[in-house]
Amino acid sequence: xxxxxxLLLATSPxxxxxxxxxxxxxxxxxxxxxxxxxxxTVLHAVILIEDGRIAVVGEDLPIERGIPVVDLGPDSVVxxxxxxxxxxxxxxxxxxxxxxxxxxxxxxxxxxxxxxxxLLEAGVCTLGLYPAGNGIPGRAVAVRTQGSTPAExxxxxxVYLKILLRSSASSKSMITKGFEEADEYAKKEAKARxxxxxxxEKADKKNKKKKKDEQEDPGPGPFVAPQKDPKxxxxxxxxxxxxxxxxxxxSAGDFLHLxxxxxxxxxDFALRVPLSRETNLFLVKRELKELGCAxxxxxxxxxxxxxxxxxxxxxxxxxxxxxxxLIPSSDSLDSHQKWLNDTGVLxxxxxxxxxxxxxxxxxxxxxxxxxxRLGSISAGKDANMLFFTGDPFEPSNKVxxxxxxxxxxxxxx
Amino acid sequence: MxxxxxxxxxxxxxxxxxxxxxxxAAAPLGLALGDDDEKGKEEEEEKESEPIPEEDKDAYFALLxxxxxxxxxxxLRGAGLLSKNGKIVEIGYEILIPGRDYYADIEEDxxxxxxxxxxxxxxxxxxxxxxxxxxxxxxxxxxxxDSIDPFSSNMILGLAAGITSTGQGRAAVKxxxxxxxxxxxxxxxxxxxxxxxxxxxxxxxxxxxxRTLREKFTRAAEYLREYHQWQIDVKKDKELKEPxxxxxxxxTLEVLKGELLPRFRADERLDLLGIARFAQEFGFRPVIDGxxxxxxxxxxxxxAGAMAILTARDRRDKxxxxxxxxxxxxxxxxxxxxxxxxxxxxxxSKGISLSGIVGRDIMHLTVEVDFAIxxxxxxxxxxxxxxxxxxxxxxxxxxxxxxxxGKDCDLIVTDGDLLHYETFVQYAVxxxxxxxxxxxELYYAHIRPRPESSLAPEETLDAGENEGSQDEDEDDGDGDxxxxxxxxxxxx
Numbered sequence: 001x002x003x004x005x006x007l008l009l010a011t012s013p014x015x016x017x018x019x020x021x022x023x024x025x026x027x028x029x030x031x032x033x034x035x036x037x038x039x040x041t042v043l044h045a046v047i048l049i050e051d052g053r054i055a056v057v058g059e060d061l062p063i064e065r066g067i068p069v070v071d072l073g074p075d076s077v078v079x080x081x082x083x084x085x086x087x088x089x090x091x092x093x094x095x096x097x098x099x100x101x102x103x104x105x106x107x108x109x110x111x112x113x114x115x116x117x118x119l120l121e122a123g124v125c126t127l128g129l130y131p132a133g134n135g136i137p138g139r140a141v142a143v144r145t146q147g148s149t150p151a152e153x154x155x156x157x158x159v160y161l162k163i164l165l166r167s168s169a170s171s172k173s174m175i176t177k178g179f180e181e182a183d184e185y186a187k188k189e190a191k192a193r194x195x196x197x198x199x200x201e202k203a204d205k206k207n208k209k210k211k212k213d214e215q216e217d218p219g220p221g222p223f224v225a226p227q228k229d230p231k232x233x234x235x236x237x238x239x240x241x242x243x244x245x246x247x248x249x250x251s252a253g254d255f256l257h258l259x260x261x262x263x264x265x266x267x268d269f270a271l272r273v274p275l276s277r278e279t280n281l282f283l284v285k286r287e288l289k290e291l292g293c294a295x296x297x298x299x300x301x302x303x304x305x306x307x308x309x310x311x312x313x314x315x316x317x318x319x320x321x322x323x324x325x326l327i328p329s330s331d332s333l334d335s336h337q338k339w340l341n342d343t344g345v346l347x348x349x350x351x352x353x354x355x356x357x358x359x360x361x362x363x364x365x366x367x368x369x370x371x372x373r374l375g376s377i378s379a380g381k382d383a384n385m386l387f388f389t390g391d392p393f394e395p396s397n398k399v400x401x402x403x404x405x406x407x408x409x410x411x412x413x
Numbered sequence: 414m415x416x417x418x419x420x421x422x423x424x425x426x427x428x429x430x431x432x433x434x435x436x437x438a439a440a441p442l443g444l445a446l447g448d449d450d451e452k453g454k455e456e457e458e459e460k461e462s463e464p465i466p467e468e469d470k471d472a473y474f475a476l477l478x479x480x481x482x483x484x485x486x487x488x489l490r491g492a493g494l495l496s497k498n499g500k501i502v503e504i505g506y507e508i509l510i511p512g513r514d515y516y517a518d519i520e521e522d523x524x525x526x527x528x529x530x531x532x533x534x535x536x537x538x539x540x541x542x543x544x545x546x547x548x549x550x551x552x553x554x555x556x557x558x559d560s561i562d563p564f565s566s567n568m569i570l571g572l573a574a575g576i577t578s579t580g581q582g583r584a585a586v587k588x589x590x591x592x593x594x595x596x597x598x599x600x601x602x603x604x605x606x607x608x609x610x611x612x613x614x615x616x617x618x619x620x621x622x623x624r625t626l627r628e629k630f631t632r633a634a635e636y637l638r639e640y641h642q643w644q645i646d647v648k649k650d651k652e653l654k655e656p657x658x659x660x661x662x663x664x665t666l667e668v669l670k671g672e673l674l675p676r677f678r679a680d681e682r683l684d685l686l687g688i689a690r691f692a693q694e695f696g697f698r699p700v701i702d703g704x705x706x707x708x709x710x711x712x713x714x715x716x717a718g719a720m721a722i723l724t725a726r727d728r729r730d731k732x733x734x735x736x737x738x739x740x741x742x743x744x745x746x747x748x749x750x751x752x753x754x755x756x757x758x759x760x761x762s763k764g765i766s767l768s769g770i771v772g773r774d775i776m777h778l779t780v781e782v783d784f785a786i787x788x789x790x791x792x793x794x795x796x797x798x799x800x801x802x803x804x805x806x807x808x809x810x811x812x813x814x815x816x817x818x819g820k821d822c823d824l825i826v827t828d829g830d831l832l833h834y835e836t837f838v839q840y841a842v843x844x845x846x847x848x849x850x851x852x853x854e855l856y857y858a859h860i861r862p863r864p865e866s867s868l869a870p871e872e873t874l875d876a877g878e879n880e881g882s883q884d885e886d887e888d889d890g891d892g893d894x895x896x897x898x899x900x901x902x903x904x905x
Contacts, residue, residue, distance in 0.1 A: 168560050169556040169560065256563055257559065257602075287593060287597045305566065306855065
């Protein structure tokens with residue numbers, strides 16, 4: 001507490017000078033309960049926001065005089081802004097069946113899309129937008145749901161490479177061939193480099209031996225790598241961990257085929273499993289546990305195959321040690337608006353609410369590689385926050401206020 | 414490890430940690446530790462070394478106390494079977510099992526092998542059934558290796574029906590199911606396809622088809638003659654060129670070389686006779702699918718070395734205008750077999766259907782066979798018709814179809830006579846892995862549930878020896894705990 005205190009004091013001289021306006025500058029908010037996601041629940045929380053970022057969060061922190069304070073009362077609850085890591089909101093291109101690992105979704109970003117505002121009002125502050133298509137459709141982009149130009153919206157590009165894997169030889173060879181092509185490129189590059197080095201050596205030798213009046217051999221110049229095929233490039237980036245993958249599978253069988261296709265290759269990936277009525281992914285719980293990666297699902301209860309017995313697969317995945325990432329039950333505005341309610345159904349069926357919240361905020365932020373920047377209420381992160389009166393998963397409790405990077409974009413404090 | 418976990422429920426007797434079973438083995442160990450400190454240190458060092466990866470371990474599967482019908486005509490009562498890495502290494506009596514009869518003193522986590530023991534006391538063991546053709550049992554299509562669904566419910570039902578291998582399209586595949594184990598093992602994708610080309614399809618349906626067939630065989634035979642002559646001549650004249658292969662049909666050539674069996678689809682007597690004569694003319698053995706009127710020309714078919722794929726309950730009267738014998742006969746399989754025609758039997762519906770009239774789908778191979786038995790076929794030949802004969806027809810009999818040393822450990826354990834309608838498959842094993850246990854699956858567990866007591870007779874251990882054996886107790890506790898947890902998970 002002491003440390004926090006001094007921190008608060010330290011920031012104060014700066015603040016005293018400028019009058020704080022809600023929606024910008026510096027602001028302290030008192031909330032009955034803050035679900036920080038990263039540091040658990042903080043009761044009687046004080047959150048200091050400075051220049052669009054969260055400066056400090058703590059329980060009952062003393063607030064320096066001069067800083068405007070908003071007290072939301074004991075019933076108020078704040079959660080981090082929602083992050084949907086897997087969406088195509090506002091994108092209208094049609095994908096092809098051809099793999100195109102070089103394609104960027106950021107190219108089709110359309111900031112004037114009218115529903116971005118409504119998404120933001122529903123509490124969705126961040127989106128991961130992926131390109132359409134089968135096979136390897138391309139690279140996703142992470143955006144904030146506000147901005148009048150693509151540049152204003154984009155948080156990060158190339159956040160993941162989407163791959164659709166199915167149980168078939170052609171689909172599996174997409175991955176194996178991708179890595180083979182990366183190998184071939186590496187060989188080609190090594191050969192070119194060897195050739196270049198030889199040429200350079202030759203030139204150097206010549207220059208050493210040359211007489212004074214002779215002209216210097218310019219040599220081969222700087223090394224130019226051979227042209228990279230986008231597929232080889234993408235898989236090389238995967239290998240070098242510069243890019244992560246998002247692999248969509250449908251069943252436990254696909255999961256085994258995925259591992260057969262990957263073989264010995266090592267790279268980071270998240271799994272996307274569309275929850276159907278009888279998804280049988282629980283059959284490979286142990287294997288998933290060993291993997292421990294992120295798994296992206298809808299907030300939906302499914303049935304044990306060939307029965308009417310309900311299964312809470314998202315909860316099972318959490319128990320198996322996977323990082324659960326929830327997305328709206330469908331990629332429509334309506335589903336985004338009902339996202340918290342739908343997730344509430346899972347919570348009602350046993351999923352702990354802190355796991356549910358994490359699955360809608362910090363976990364998807366991680367998938368987008370933005371966990372350092374957003375996804376939780378903690379010092380240093382963007383001030384993306386949603387304010388409620390009461391339990392956010394309670395269907396009657398709607399988002400009252402949405403704050404995006406320190407600005408009130410919906411409702412009021 | 415899976416078996417360990419389910420010990421009590423499965424009625425399996427796990428003898429892995431039977432401490433000091435052989436006192437002889439324990440004594441030298443004690444001496445070694447006592448006498449030689451250095452040796453003790455060495456052992457400690459070994460313990461620190463990295464655990465052996467599960468994939469590199471030898472996998473043993475042992476089956477005990479069963480009446481083993483090997484499928485070769487032999488019955489071994491109260492016998493055992495041991496397989497190593499999916500291949501049968503021993504069948505018979507007094508089989509030594511690693512981890513129980515030797516290497517018992519090595520700690521489980523230091524072993525370079527794992528062993529599963531299934532005590533099938535009082536039950537019968539048969540070779541896994543071979544369905545000559547089926548559809549939908551693997552959840553795969555076309556490229557089976559890369560499209561199989563190792564979790565397919567149809568595959569579980571196929572195993573429940575005793576089928577471990579089947580013809581699918583041109584290929585022969587195994588019903589290799591994946592059951593998650595602790596620690597997980599990689600799925601053996603390469604073991605799925607037994608053979609990608611099991612037969613050459615031949616048409617005897619129209620006069621033009623017959624003409625084409627004759628042309629193909631004539632050309633292929635001509636080529637073979639030229640080739641053989643060339644093989645002789647080339648020894649004298651090394652410059653001589655190999656005869657040209659142009660216009661030679663690949664499959665036909667394989668048939669004439671005896672590398673592939675041709676398969677015809679024919680039912681009528683005249684067609685059957687035609688095929689038999691054609692086959693004799695060119696010197697190959699035809700497989701005839703259908704063969705409804707085969708019983709009327711059994712002798713000719715036998716002489717041609719034909720094989721037949723029958724649906725034993727087939728009922729069709731001959732045309733009224735015909736004065737000769739014809740139509741179907743319940744004695745078809747019997748008469749053909751008597752004439753030397755090898756018979757494979759398959760139900761009329763090749764897929765699994767869980768509704769409609771019961772007993773006509775691929776799950777009822779054994780019921781279909783019963784119709785042939787009603788027509789006089791011996792039970793031994795009846796078993797052959799769903800095991801070794803279809804395996805032979807598909808060219809996979811060197812691996813499946815009978816239980817013999819060196820062949821794949823694909824077997825089923827039943828609670829009675831395989832061909833009796835009340836009999837259930839209790840366990841199915843593919844490549845030495847237990848892939849089906851009736852009590853673990855939702856489908857038939859509730860019908861005449863296995864009386865645990867009769868299946869897993871309490872081992873009459875010496876009470877004194879067993880007492881204080883922490884290891885075994887712990888293991889039992891663990892196993893049950895895991896099982897319970899698993900169940901709880903499932904219910905949620």
